[in-house]
Amino acid sequence: MKRHFLYTGFVLFMGFGAFAQNQNAIKFSKTITKDNAYKHLSVLASDEYEGRETGKKGAWMAADYIKTFFKSLGLKGPVNGDYFQPVDLVTNSLTQILTIDGQPAEAIKDFYIPAQTVSSKGFTFNTSTILFAGYGLNKEGYNDFAGQNVAGKVVLILKSGQPGEAPAAANPRAETIALNAKIKFLSESKALAVLVVDPGVDNMTANLKSYLTSESLTMKSKESIEKMNAPQGMVTINISSATANKILAVAGTSIDALKKQIADSGKPATKELKVMISASGTKVEKKVRGENVLGFLEGSDPKLKKEVLVVTGHYDHIGLTTSGDDKVNNGADDDGSGTTGVLMVAEAFAKAKKAGKGPKRSILFMTVVGEEKGLWGSEWYSENPVFPLENTIADLNIDMIGRGDKDHATDNNFVYIIGSDMLSSDLDKIGKKANKDYVNINLDERYNNRTDPNRFYYRSDHYNFAKHGIPVIFYFNGVHPEYHMPGDEISKIDFPMLAKRAQLVYFTAWELANGLKRPAVDKNEDGTPKK
Incomplete structure (x- = not known):
């Protein structure tokens, strides 16, 4: 319980030099809290949603919930006026x-x-x-x-x-x-x-x-x-x-x-x-019905708003099982936590825009379907982009931020970051500076390489952006014994840390959406410097 109290409220901002902080960024981050995280995740990871398997009722319920929330924030439906981008599932x-x-x-x-x-x-x-x-x-x-x-x-x-x-x-x-x-x-x-x-x-x-x-x-x-x-x-x-x-x-x-x-x-x-x-x-x-859910926040700068930052998380999971007493793979961490993070970050930026402090660049908040089937939803978007890929400055992908792993059993104040320096030195610096200025989470980079035996760099939706030369950061808390099991439930979620990790994504997004320049792509897909 003690560590939870350390992460609550806005104590996390105290003790850092004010010169490095944007007060508007701080002001509008106040909705990214453990309570709001619980509000969303208790719905998305409930038994009623039946594990949110792609092509099944639970996933459709989740898509409808996300669409309704995006609409309530005043985000635009960018798919010919709709929030759903249908994915061709059969x-x-x-x-x-x-x-x-x-x-x-x-x-x-x-x-x-x-x-x-x-x-x-x-x-x-x-x-x-x-x-x-x-x-x-x-x-x-x-x-x-x-x-x-x-x-x-x-x-x-x-x-x-x-x-x-x-x-x-x-x-x-x-x-x-x-x-x-x-x-x-x-x-x-x-x-x-x-x-x-x-x-x-x-x-x-x-x-x-x-x-x-x-x-x-x-x-x-x-x-x-x-x-x-x-x-x-x-x-x-x-x-x-x-x-x-x-x-x-x-x-x-x-x-x-x-x-x-x-x-x-x-x-x-x-x-x-x-x-x-x-x-x-x-x-x-x-x-079969299946869709990515998109909410669009148009940028405020006439010249920069054509550039788009994408924030992603997959809302699907693996559905029901036929064995055991607990038949529902709730997917609270995987990836109800990441979806919840996307919703909270979207809310913070929507409130900033309503107050006349919206980002200069546009932001696309996108929760994708079919990740568990093979990164389908993000692959579909990359093949059928709503906004030109050449105008997409980066993807911040959130996949499992509500738990921890055995390597951090004594201190959950961490997040794995993967991919941040793979294509862009600028993006890596921006993400790390945002962490230092606002959040101060331990950024663990042990999986941040292409030869990691777990292949995490290739196993979530950011990769379908990276393979097109778009810089990415993948936020991840590692695997745990309940990974892809019915035991991945909200009772095991560290909500204060979920909120804190989502705050890191938010502040990184703030810097990217308001920076003078988009992060330069100075590396090839194989990691070699661009000439």
């Missing part, structure tokens, strides 16, 4: 069909087609001949494909194993690597399709069935559209042992018999089978 389900000699096999029981191997255009094929190629091996001393041309053919192979060897203990990673090598060879050899005899289909787990039958959510980014519209490659179909034996029955044999033949002879048992096989896969796409 679910894809796969209709899959496999028939053997005219008899339909049952999907998710007798076979399944990995959805990621099917393009948006789908596929279909019919053949009267398939090639059984044993273990699908092509190595020195043993070659299942010797003398064979697989181009345009449907090939049947065993998923794993070696000729004559007893089944080894399951090693999923090794099996996957080996299978990928087989599929790569067949694809490069221009096979039409491969049927993989997969023991995992024989006794399919409930989790695998659920995964295979669920609708997959994706964002239609430029990269994903190009990938899905690429020419269809080789189709992969995983089949059960029983399904494989139905195919092999036309030749009067079976999987076990062929394995024994290979083991006894030490030679491949590759052979063509006369059997009618047809298959098709069709993707069904459904639009």
Whole structure:
């Protein structure tokens, strides 16, 4: 409790030289408090919001809450008058069909087609001949494909194993690597399709069935559209042992018999089978609601207001879980705390503008969706910017500022800063000076490098600005035992420190929005100086 009292109110401003402080900046920071933080976070991280998973009800509720608050502040909706920037999210389900000699096999029981191997255009094929190629091996001393041309053919192979060897203990990673090598060879050899005899289909787990039958959510980014519209490659179909034996029955044999033949002879048992096989896969796409929430504060200087500072945080989290008594991943710290920080910083600047003390440059307050899915919302904005990226002077990104980690267990008066000197020496100096002049938090830079094994520089929304050459600062309190767990609840939030870290973002934003010059980009993405 004692450390909380040390951070409350405005004691934090006492003892610093007044010459370094802007009194208007201090005046309008007074709404960035632990009480206001609790007001927002107690809503956003409540069970009612169901963990705010992208594309689900809880995320829509959070987006509506943020929009309503931005509107109440008098911020402008910059997306054709609206506060929502729709992100192109869709679910894809796969209709899959496999028939053997005219008899339909049952999907998710007798076979399944990995959805990621099917393009948006789908596929279909019919053949009267398939090639059984044993273990699908092509190595020195043993070659299942010797003398064979697989181009345009449907090939049947065993998923794993070696000729004559007893089944080894399951090693999923090794099996996957080996299978990928087989599929790569067949694809490069221009096979039409491969049927993989997969023991995992024989006794399919409930989790695998659920995964295979669920609708997959994706964002239609430029990269994903190009990938899905690429020419269809080789189709992969995983089949059960029983399904494989139905195919092999036309030749009067079976999987076990062929394995024994290979083991006894030490030679491949590759052979063509006369059997009618047809298959098709069709993707069904459904639009899903998802949006970034934007609130815009226009700058006061006629010349500088075209330049935009962006303040970001992601409002989504990972939703509900099916195990345990507590089903809600509340995401109080990740990233309810950062979203709360954005809202409080926005309120402070909105009050400053109403009092005639608004920033010279414009500020875009943006809470993004889909961060937990792969930085989707910020990627979408970077591909579809509302304000030109060349006019964007910096991004201050807040992702987890409500807790601490084990390395700061005895003193939570810290925040990790990441990226501040990666592209701009100016931004680094401005951020550190704002901290020294106003807040005096311990700025921990241990993760501030591109070779950090945790890769934090690449794991939050600032990176989608940095990759376009826009300077960034990522504010972060580190991971804790409740990271991505139902235990990430408001009861564990250090609200005074949440407010203090948000104040640091606010004062840094104040200096950036009112400075004589925008921070110069003097480094390349790889950290080398610009010439």
